[in-house]
Amino acid sequence: MVAVLFCCPGTIDVTAAYLKARKEAENISIFDENSRRIAVIGGDEREQVAAARLAAAGYRVYCYGRPQTALAAGVRYAATAAEALEHAGALILPQIPLLNERIYNAEGAELVLSAEEWHLAAGALLLTGRETPYLRQLAAEHRLRIAAVAADAGLLQLSSRATAEAALAITVRQHPGMVQGSRVLVLGCGALGLELIAVLTALGADVEATNRSEARLAAAEAAGAAIVPWLSWRDRLAEYDLIYNTVPAPMLGEAELRRLRGSALIVDLASRPGGTDFAAAERLGKKALLELGLPGKYAPQAMGAALAELFVRHLEQEEI
Numbered sequence: 001m002v003a004v005l006f007c008c009p010g011t012i013d014v015t016a017a018y019l020k021a022r023k024e025a026e027n028i029s030i031f032d033e034n035s036r037r038i039a040v041i042g043g044d045e046r047e048q049v050a051a052a053r054l055a056a057a058g059y060r061v062y063c064y065g066r067p068q069t070a071l072a073a074g075v076r077y078a079a080t081a082a083e084a085l086e087h088a089g090a091l092i093l094p095q096i097p098l099l100n101e102r103i104y105n106a107e108g109a110e111l112v113l114s115a116e117e118w119h120l121a122a123g124a125l126l127l128t129g130r131e132t133p134y135l136r137q138l139a140a141e142h143r144l145r146i147a148a149v150a151a152d153a154g155l156l157q158l159s160s161r162a163t164a165e166a167a168l169a170i171t172v173r174q175h176p177g178m179v180q181g182s183r184v185l186v187l188g189c190g191a192l193g194l195e196l197i198a199v200l201t202a203l204g205a206d207v208e209a210t211n212r213s214e215a216r217l218a219a220a221e222a223a224g225a226a227i228v229p230w231l232s233w234r235d236r237l238a239e240y241d242l243i244y245n246t247v248p249a250p251m252l253g254e255a256e257l258r259r260l261r262g263s264a265l266i267v268d269l270a271s272r273p274g275g276t277d278f279a280a281a282e283r284l285g286k287k288a289l290l291e292l293g294l295p296g297k298y299a300p301q302a303m304g305a306a307l308a309e310l311f312v313r314h315l316e317q318e319e320i
Helices: 009-035 045-056 081-085 115-120 133-142 153-174 191-202 214-222 233-239 254-258 278-284 294-298 300-317
Strands: 037-041 060-064 090-092 125-128 145-148 183-187 206-210 242-245 265-268 287-290
Touching: 037 045, 037 081, 045 060, 045 090, 045 294, 045 300, 060 081, 081 115, 090 300, 115 133, 125 133, 125 300, 133 145, 153 191, 153 265, 153 287, 153 294, 153 300, 183 191, 183 233, 191 206, 191 214, 206 214, 233 254, 254 278, 278 287, 294 300
Parallel strands: 037 060, 037 090, 090 125, 125 145, 183 206, 183 242, 242 265, 265 287
Antiparallel strands: none
């Protein structure tokens, strides 16, 4: 049996209008679904904890650059960057600052996205730690909106405390002496420097600190450190057992390293590439460690929960 449908011209117009309206409705539905889609590129356990919390809150979270076995429950694995980025309303990058095209991940295999892959994220909200010149360039090229969360006061304090605790754990493993009674120099008296001073003085270390800013020196003194004038700290390097650098600028070059005692340990906590000439340290037989991303390695649950809270705040503000 064959059914024949007879239509007048007006019916054809109505049908076409119906099909057009239905297609538009489907497109809106797809857009709404994708507006809550988030891509996570690289990172460490902090981002995975945050991703799991976002997934639990109803976001569709896709992760690229981490092994599938490392993903938290509810987080979807993306085999390619394109799969993660396409239709994403927001993009989460590592907290470690993005200085060039290489994106950090916990396995040490840096990721590089092509211009075509970045273009898939055009118009998305970019959630990261710090805004850098390279990120601003990407944002301009691909119409990305940057939300840098590292400067949030609560997150900064939590991150600094976690880093200080982790630095202490590293010191205990790497330094042959005790922290108690050690002569310590802290380079830089920002949030991290102050947390280091508090942790080390609590354990009985003899802590000295230096900074260009008089206000920060006053804060370091209030935290328990003896103050070393900025222009004279290099002259006293032979006195210290432990040196912690928090300044993201060249601080400990070959000339400074030659002044250190043989058993001294440098723990460089500044952003990559740190403030130490590590090649010179190796040549001179000095022990110098560049320790990055410590909150993600030593306190991922606390840091990830704090990140998720900040991310949701920005996502809601942007109506994503």
